[in-house]
Amino acid sequence: MSVAETLRAAVAAGTPAALVTVVEARGSTPREAGVTMTVTATDIAGTIGGGRLEYDAIERARALLASGEDSAAIDVPLGPDIGQCCGGRVRLAIRRADAALMATMLADEETRRLARPAVLIFGAGHTGRALAAALALLPLNVRLIDSRPGTLEGVPDAVTAVAAALPEAEIADAPAGAAYLVMTHAHSLDFMLTAAALARGDAAYVGMIGSATKRERFRRQLEAEGRGPDIARLTLPIGGPALRDKRPEVIAALTAAEILTCLLSDQQEKLTDRFAGAASQCNSHPARSTG
Known part of the structure; x- marks a missing residue:
């Protein structure tokens, strides 16, 4: 308690x-x-x-x-x-x-x-649930969103589980400065949700699970829509390049640190040099390319 x-x-x-x-x-x-x-x-x-x-x-x-x-x-x-x-x-x-x-x-x-930063996780698969569990103990308001209600059973009490037929509505209703993590069961849904989060323009962090190939496909889609520069504000793959471990719990731990640095950095008196690499993932800083 x-x-x-x-x-x-x-x-x-x-x-x-x-x-x-x-x-x-x-x-x-x-x-x-x-x-x-x-x-x-x-x-x-x-x-x-x-x-x-x-x-x-x-x-x-x-x-x-x-x-x-x-x-x-x-x-x-x-x-x-x-x-x-x-x-x-x-x-x-x-x-x-x-x-x-x-x-x-x-x-x-x-x-x-109520004043805690918001984190919206789209997709309650293995990695989405692992990330929700990793974030549950942190000073954040975490929402785990999936269109499949059965995937949301047993999430930590500190996490709000949302069965949403139209998950994009969650993005429209989110507060300014939120973080968005996209890892659904379909690439097309990932792309749609990520594009909507980037389009808001006020996200602290937008991340998508995937590979350099997936990033390139999404970049071409944004470019075709006249939104090519948006890709610079996307973290893909999430969790940084230091480890290429694909276990959900490892991805969750690395991503949790990345998100926390972005969302809480404004509450610190200053950022030390050792946080500079993680801070560059935030949309308020120049984003690094991971593709």
Whole structure:
């Protein structure tokens, strides 16, 4: 369960619980300001980064619960005080959970959930399902779309399964800045959906499963329609050129990293050089040709 859901369960059961929040993070720190963790006498949910900082926070939260305190604060220079090599400074707030705090947490979590970037996966075959499973644990709103309802059984709870007779309607209704992954059971459907995603002009990422030959066929089709330049914004094959492993789970892992870099890069203070190759897959950057 999420931090907020764990907090709700504890309050509902009458189990004393505390919410630990990173109020301020300066310099190099394990996590950023705003992250939270729920602590009870026996369990925790979430993380403020692990290590000695988290251990001490859990210990202080449990001491608060045992003593009857309502709140506490911790201000820690990570290097001098607890020997964590990241060396920044973290300020924590610890609050005893009650119904009001729970309601605020649930509302905040729902707001953040709705604001997550959208990923639309077209095709619930082996690779589509593997990709949905890989993305299910990430801070994304994932939709797995197929015209065959039977293929959508058993997908992770965090993934929205959509049985769509007209899957192209999902593209028309998607929010700006979404990512589109196309891997259906038919090349003609792949081409139609990918062309529709590219035509929007506001996609963060458009990827299609396939080969250099498939890319060339699609390029010729776009060119015949007067849309040749669109191919520059297409990632095909997905997952990058480093590995030529065709196992669905491997393709899913490589593609998940590619998508996540595109969708979350705007939320980072800066991109380091080691992310530059993956960032070039994004439609907001010059796309590399994989054909």
